[in-house]
Amino acid sequence: xxxxxxxxxxxxxxxxxQALLLAALDPSxxxxxxxxxxxxxxxxxxxxxxxxxxPIKVVxxxxxxxxxxxxxxxxxxxxxxxxxxxKLKSVEKPVPVxxxxxxxxxxxxxxxxxxxxxxxxxxxxxxPGLLARANRGFLYVDEVNLLxxxxxxxxxxxxxxxxxxxxxxxxSIRHPARxxxxxxxxxxxxxxxxxxxxRFGLSLDVxxxxxxxxxxxxxxxxxxxxxxxxxxMAAWKDADAAICDGLAKARKRLEKLEVPDAVLEAxxxxxxxxxxDGLRGELTLMRAARARAALDGAxxxxxxxxxxxAPMVLRHRLRRDPLDETGSGVRVERAIAELFDREVxxx
Amino acid sequence: xxxLADADSSAGLPGETSESRAAELWGRALHAAAxxxxxxxxxxxxxxxxxxxxxxxxxxxxxxxxxxxxxxRRRIPLxxxxxxxxxxxxxxxTLQAGRPVAQRGVLAEADGGVVTLAMAERVxxxxxxxxxxxxxxxxxxxxxxxxxxxxxxxxGVIALDESGNGDEPPASVLTERxxxxxxxxxxxxxxxxxxxxxxxRGWQRDIVSARIRWRHxxxxxxxxxxxxxxxxxxxxxSPRASLxxxxxARMAAALDGRDAVDxxxxxxxxxxxxxxxxxxxxxxxxxxxxxxxxxxxxxDQDPPSEPDPPDNDAEQLPDKPLEDTVLEAAQAAIPAGxxxxxxxxxALGRTRSGGKSGATQTNYRRxxxxxxxxxxxxxxxxxxVIDTLRNAAPxxxxxxxxxxxxxxxxxxVLIRADDFQVTRYQQRSETTTLFVVDASGSAALHxxxxxxxxxxxxxxxxxxxxxxxxxxxxxxxxxxLMLPPTRSLTRAKRALAGLPGGGGTPMASAIEAAxxxxxxxSRKGDSVVVVLLTDGxxxxxxxxxxxxxxxxxDALAAARRARVSGMACVLVDTSSQPAAHGQxxxxxxxxxxQPLPYADPRALSARIGASVAALAG
Numbered sequence: 001x002x003x004x005x006x007x008x009x010x011x012x013x014x015x016x017x018q019a020l021l022l023a024a025l026d027p028s029x030x031x032x033x034x035x036x037x038x039x040x041x042x043x044x045x046x047x048x049x050x051x052x053x054x055p056i057k058v059v060x061x062x063x064x065x066x067x068x069x070x071x072x073x074x075x076x077x078x079x080x081x082x083x084x085x086x087k088l089k090s091v092e093k094p095v096p097v098x099x100x101x102x103x104x105x106x107x108x109x110x111x112x113x114x115x116x117x118x119x120x121x122x123x124x125x126x127x128p129g130l131l132a133r134a135n136r137g138f139l140y141v142d143e144v145n146l147l148x149x150x151x152x153x154x155x156x157x158x159x160x161x162x163x164x165x166x167x168x169x170x171x172s173i174r175h176p177a178r179x180x181x182x183x184x185x186x187x188x189x190x191x192x193x194x195x196x197x198x199r200f201g202l203s204l205d206v207x208x209x210x211x212x213x214x215x216x217x218x219x220x221x222x223x224x225x226x227x228x229x230x231x232x233m234a235a236w237k238d239a240d241a242a243i244c245d246g247l248a249k250a251r252k253r254l255e256k257l258e259v260p261d262a263v264l265e266a267x268x269x270x271x272x273x274x275x276x277d278g279l280r281g282e283l284t285l286m287r288a289a290r291a292r293a294a295l296d297g298a299x300x301x302x303x304x305x306x307x308x309x310a311p312m313v314l315r316h317r318l319r320r321d322p323l324d325e326t327g328s329g330v331r332v333e334r335a336i337a338e339l340f341d342r343e344v345x346x347x
Numbered sequence: 348x349x350x351l352a353d354a355d356s357s358a359g360l361p362g363e364t365s366e367s368r369a370a371e372l373w374g375r376a377l378h379a380a381a382x383x384x385x386x387x388x389x390x391x392x393x394x395x396x397x398x399x400x401x402x403x404x405x406x407x408x409x410x411x412x413x414x415x416x417x418x419x420r421r422r423i424p425l426x427x428x429x430x431x432x433x434x435x436x437x438x439x440x441t442l443q444a445g446r447p448v449a450q451r452g453v454l455a456e457a458d459g460g461v462v463t464l465a466m467a468e469r470v471x472x473x474x475x476x477x478x479x480x481x482x483x484x485x486x487x488x489x490x491x492x493x494x495x496x497x498x499x500x501x502x503g504v505i506a507l508d509e510s511g512n513g514d515e516p517p518a519s520v521l522t523e524r525x526x527x528x529x530x531x532x533x534x535x536x537x538x539x540x541x542x543x544x545x546x547x548r549g550w551q552r553d554i555v556s557a558r559i560r561w562r563h564x565x566x567x568x569x570x571x572x573x574x575x576x577x578x579x580x581x582x583x584x585s586p587r588a589s590l591x592x593x594x595x596a597r598m599a600a601a602l603d604g605r606d607a608v609d610x611x612x613x614x615x616x617x618x619x620x621x622x623x624x625x626x627x628x629x630x631x632x633x634x635x636x637x638x639x640x641x642x643x644x645x646x647d648q649d650p651p652s653e654p655d656p657p658d659n660d661a662e663q664l665p666d667k668p669l670e671d672t673v674l675e676a677a678q679a680a681i682p683a684g685x686x687x688x689x690x691x692x693x694a695l696g697r698t699r700s701g702g703k704s705g706a707t708q709t710n711y712r713r714x715x716x717x718x719x720x721x722x723x724x725x726x727x728x729x730x731x732v733i734d735t736l737r738n739a740a741p742x743x744x745x746x747x748x749x750x751x752x753x754x755x756x757x758x759x760v761l762i763r764a765d766d767f768q769v770t771r772y773q774q775r776s777e778t779t780t781l782f783v784v785d786a787s788g789s790a791a792l793h794x795x796x797x798x799x800x801x802x803x804x805x806x807x808x809x810x811x812x813x814x815x816x817x818x819x820x821x822x823x824x825x826x827x828l829m830l831p832p833t834r835s836l837t838r839a840k841r842a843l844a845g846l847p848g849g850g851g852t853p854m855a856s857a858i859e860a861a862x863x864x865x866x867x868x869s870r871k872g873d874s875v876v877v878v879l880l881t882d883g884x885x886x887x888x889x890x891x892x893x894x895x896x897x898x899x900x901d902a903l904a905a906a907r908r909a910r911v912s913g914m915a916c917v918l919v920d921t922s923s924q925p926a927a928h929g930q931x932x933x934x935x936x937x938x939x940x941q942p943l944p945y946a947d948p949r950a951l952s953a954r955i956g957a958s959v960a961a962l963a964g
Contacts, residue, residue: 038523039585043483101488102477103429106721108490115436115447115493118745130490143476143520150720168765169742186520208584216575219589223571227562 003229007048008239010041011218012209019202019312020045021243022291023180024053024095024138025250029287030201031159031181033144033192033316040206041218042184046097046140052240053095054248056136060089063128064175065096065136075132075175096137098130098179102146109151110158113169126173131164134179144183145192152196155181159199201284202309203316205329246295254294259286259301266303266340270310273335276317285313307336369538372531376406377542379527379619381550382598384413385557387461387503389594390526391482391587394467394517394623396508397531402539403507406531409541410461410505413554419460419502421453423478425469429491432477436492441741447493454478455487455498467506467517475518478504482524493741526591528623553602561601566593566608573610573673577617580674582626592616610669617677629674722769734768736760779815779832779873783861784843785881785921787822787852799843802880815873817864818842821857823850824891828860832868851893854885855901858936862909869913876915879938882922883929899928906935917941 010017019032034042059066064075068090074082081088100109111129118124130139141147141155158164164177181199185192197203209215225232267285288309293301315328383393397403414420423432430436434452441448453462464470464478481487481500489496504525510516511532522528531539542550574592583589596612603612719731721738739762750757782802802818816839818830830842861877868875885898889905909916916938920929933940 037584038520039587099488101433101490102473102480103433104490105435105492107493108495112493113742115441115741118742119441119446122745122748124745127493142480146473146476148720169763208586210579212576212579215579215586215589216571218586219571219575219593222586222590223566223593 003225003233004047004051005041005044005222005225006233006236006240007045007052008243009221009225009232009236010045010048011221012214013041013045013206015204015312016042016045016206018292018295019204020049020182021247021295022288022309023182023202024049025247025254025294026287026291027178027180029284029291031183031199033197033200033203034182034184034206035187035204036206037208038186040208042206043140043142046138046182046184047099049138050094050097052243052247054244054251055092055094057090058093058136060091064132064177065093066176067136076173096133096135098134098137098139100130100139100141100147100151102143104130104151106151106154110154110164110166111173111175112166113171124169124171126166126171128175129164131158131177131179132175135175135177137179138182139179140182141184143185144196145185145187152193156195156199197316198280200316202288202312204312205315250291250294250297253297254291257290257294257301259290263289263301263303263306266306270306270335270339271314273339274314274318274332276314281314281317285310288313303340307340310336366538369534373534373539375615375618376529376531377409378599378615379529380406380410381413381554381602382595382619383410383503383527384415384554385561385598385602387414387418388459388485388501389598390503390591392461392502392504392506392525393527393529394506394508394522394525395529395531396510397529397534398509398511399507401536402531402534405536405539405541406529407463407505409547412547413550414461415555419457420463421457421460421502422463422465423453423470423474425466426471427453427474429477432474433481433487433491434489434494434496434498436494436741438737438740445744447741449489449494449496451498452487452489454481454500454502455489457502458498458500459502461503461505463505463507465507467508467521468510470517470521472518472520475521479520479524523585523587526588526595527619529619530623553604556604557598557601560606561594561598564597564600564606564608566597569669570596570608570610570613573613573668573670574616574621576670577674577677578621580629581621581624581677583621583624584626588621588624592620595620610672613669613673614676617673618679622677622679625677629678719768719770721765722767723764724767724769728769731768731770735762735766738768739763739766742766779817779868779875781817781819781832781861781864781868781875781877783819783821783826783857783877783879783881784846785822785852785854785857785879786820786846786848786850788849799846802843802878803840817868819857819860819864820846821853821860822848823853823887825853826857826860828864832873851887852881852885852898853887853891854881854883854898854932855889855905856887856891857881858902858905858909859889862905862912862914865909865914866912874915876917878917878919879936880919880921881929881932883918883920883926883932884922902932903935906932910935910937 007017016034019034023029023032034045036042056065057068059068059078062075062078064078066074066078066088068088078088107129109129109131111127111132114123114125114127117127139155147155158177159179159181162176162178164173164175166173183192183196183200209218221232264286267282267289271282271285285306289306290301292305292309296305298305311329311332314332318328318331379393383390395403395406397406411420430450430452432452432454434450434455437448437450440450482504485499485501487496487498487500489498504521506517506521506525508517516522541547571593574596575589578584578589578592592613593616596608596616599612599615600606600608719734722728724730739760742763743761746761746763747757750761784799784802815832816830817828817832818839819826820829821827829846830839833839858879861879865875865877884895885902886893886895888894888897889901914936916936918929918933918936918938918940920926920933920940920942922929929942930940932938
């Protein structure tokens with residue numbers, strides 16, 4: 001049994017934790033891309049997610065984690081059962097956080113014919129792959145910039161459509177595959193293709209903490225965890241439960257939160273100023289600001305929330321200016337300061 | 348005290364000879380082997396920098412002796428396929444048993460032991476990253492060929508790095524996870540003797556008891572602080588190094604039969620784990636600053652020379668903070684030349700890393716075969732027959748039954764389109780020479796014809812080297828791609844011959860267009876060199892409006908941007924008298940400057956050819 005390091009015990013890296021929580025709260029924000037220094041706990045944070053997300057209701061026995069209350073999208077089995085008028089039994093289950101390891105073959109990612117049943121029973125049956133298991137959860141690709149091209153294409157396609165279509169051996173399967181794509185990597189290993197970059201709603205640049213006390217705390221906790229995982233997990237159980245609780249409450253609030261016109265306008269102005277292409281940036285900015293407000297327990301979405309999320313929403317959407325050596329994050333901050341602080345001063 | 352610790356306490360005496368330093372290094376290497384044998388997985392392994400030879404063999408033999416017999420040892424060959432590394436379907440067993448049988452990969456087989464990675468510096472980034480992922484998780488996640496499994500895989504990696512000082516080191520994604528860094532370079536076999544067998548028996552007993560005890564060894568805050576602060580001072584940012592150092596210090600204490608980590612253990616950990624990864628020297632102390640390494644280490648047979656700080660301070664100045672002692676010891680263990688190497692790599696503007704996904708790309712036509720993938724038979728792809736058959740094999744009984752059921756007599760082997768596996772190739776990146784020719788009035792007046800002649804000769808040269816060429820021309824309204832990247836010499840010549848002259852000189856737009864194409868091709872993995880033929884006199888600005896001053900300003904700004912983007916460029920000045928314009932533009936472009944020698948396209952071709960070859964590397 002391998003234990004996952006508790007989410008609440010991760011030292012610092014607040015942006016990364018925040019981004020993962022926002023994406024968990026509102027999956028329509030899109031995926032999260034975490035680039036940066038080695039050993040900054042990128043994988044640790046993602047793997048810790050399963051323990052802090054409120055469990056979901058799924059149809060009992062459904063490998064695709066179908067939502068018993070949802071109308072429309074359902075896997076073939078659940079759709080058939082629903083059409084037949086039978087009542088779907090629902091059970092609670094932790095949110096799936098599925099790892100897509102390098103070296104995975106396409107058949108295990110998209111799903112293929114069940115080899116076992118083909119060989120032993122001579123039957124044709126579909127065996128769902130990683131995409132099916134990640135439905136309604138997270139799909140994590142570590143070292144995403146080293147993933148093979150044909151798998152990247154496949155992920156882009158499925159992430160965009162929310163459906164996985166398999167045509168194989170005369171089987172034709174179509175099943176829901178809506179997941180939050182989380183990618184991590186080190187930019188030194190190679191650039192990410194623009195099409196893939198665009199699929200991520202939020203992006204972060206994580207750095208090693210420079211503060212000595214913080215560094216010592218990182219080592220201390222990690223060491224304690226490795227020497228005695230059970231005791232360590234127990235010590236952080238309450239803190240993890242508090243985050244889980246907060247997420248559940250925030251999800252309720254999220255449904256009621258409206259984004260006022262003034263905030264929408266601010267989002268549009270910021271995007272125009274930074275010259276980001278397309279509407280995707282604005283839309284994500286709005287959703288992320290709303291999720292942030294919900295997480296903060298605010299009554300309404302304000303420009304303050306917008307400002308907090310703008311760097312992670314817009315950083316990877318800027319056109320690169322090779323002459324400007326400052327990082328994209330700094331450029332976003334600068335634009336925010338120019339746009340909003342001046343107004344504050346004027347009013 | 349075990350004999351192991353002796354090697355270290357004799358270290359650092361003033362006026363020591365290089366021989367005693369070599370003995371000290373070897374002693375520490377022996378100590379490291381004993382520590383690794385305690386629990387290889389807890390340290391991640393060892394990054395062993397040494398040429399193949401008796402010294403390395405002896406060290407490996409020692410590790411082999413010290414590692415318990417029941418621990419698995421595996422070896423990873425250079426281009427190991429994924430199914431051997433990670434595991435997959437065991438086809439033969441599957442067919443025989445009539446049910447899927449999984450095959451464990453090398454990494455899962457090595458659980459609890461060690462894997463040796465020969466020629467680690469040549470290991471492809473893909474393999475290194477897979478290894479790194481498994482090291483992180485302590486298990487192999489198999490998702491291949493119809494098999495899904497999580498198999499425990501906790502092992503230490505022995506990465507044999509023969510890159511010496513010149514070559515690119517192994518992928519940093521891997522070396523970062525290997526706790527111990529040892530360099531045996533420069534050690535002579537005469538210095539490096541192994542202890543007698545009966546002594547080793549004693550070591551083995553110590554190792555066995557340390558294995559049980561080390562995790563319960565106490566490390567106080569001072570020790571932790573010393574290690575982390577040392578790492579921070581030497582610019583070792585990843586927490587993995589500090590964590591490995593802490594584990595190593597614990598093991599050293601346990602091996603010595605103690606229950607708590609002391610200063611010696613921290614010093615050893617700093618030397619074996621942190622110092623070799625140093626990326627900078629610590630800020631200078633105000634008093635009795637430790638001497639700097641000599642600026643020019645002599646290039647002789649000496650082992651990595653160390654400066655002579657008083658690193659047996661621990662005994663002499665007991666009130667000195669542990670942090671300082673450990674830092675000084677670590678600093679003394681920084682291999683000579685490491686910082687020089689580092690600075691050189693920084694000057695080149697890129698950090699060393701294993702991955703170069705920009706420089707190579709896979710396609711389905713040329714290059715070195717790099718496995719196969721599922722695919723359809725389109726023109727231009729090559730069917731991988733073996734993999735296709737392998738794919739089809741498990742499904743034969745099912746298909747045969749189906750065929751029988753539908754009343755057909757089945758063929759001997761039933762292959763379907765779904766089985767097709769096509770070969771993937773790892774393509775060596777191509778060199779493309781992009782000619783950007785000034786066809787404006789000013790240039791035409793001067794020697795456009797000669798420029799064309801030179802380009803033709805260059806084209807012929809490119810053709811001989813199987814490089815690709817592309818041609819852009821700019822005049823009047825803007826810059827036009829006359830010839831997309833091609834290998835066809837005929838097409839290139841035709842495009843060039845039909846090149847009309849006359850009009851203004853939109854230099855800025857031309858440079859921008861060249862940069863765009865440069866970036867597009869570079870992203871595809873080509874190495875691109877731009878050859879810009881012009882007299883350097885811009886007279887149309889970025890927006891196509893006439894005006895010399897603005898036009899020149901725009902051109903220089905565009906040149907600066909192109910330089911920052913890394914565009915490799917040769918500027919051929921076609922004006923009759925090479926003038927300041929061209930030189931200035933070349934300087935802003937960071938380009939090699941070549942004036943067109945009067946009426947000698949052949950000489951020009953030779954010179955540009957040399958420049959291009961140099962830039963394309």
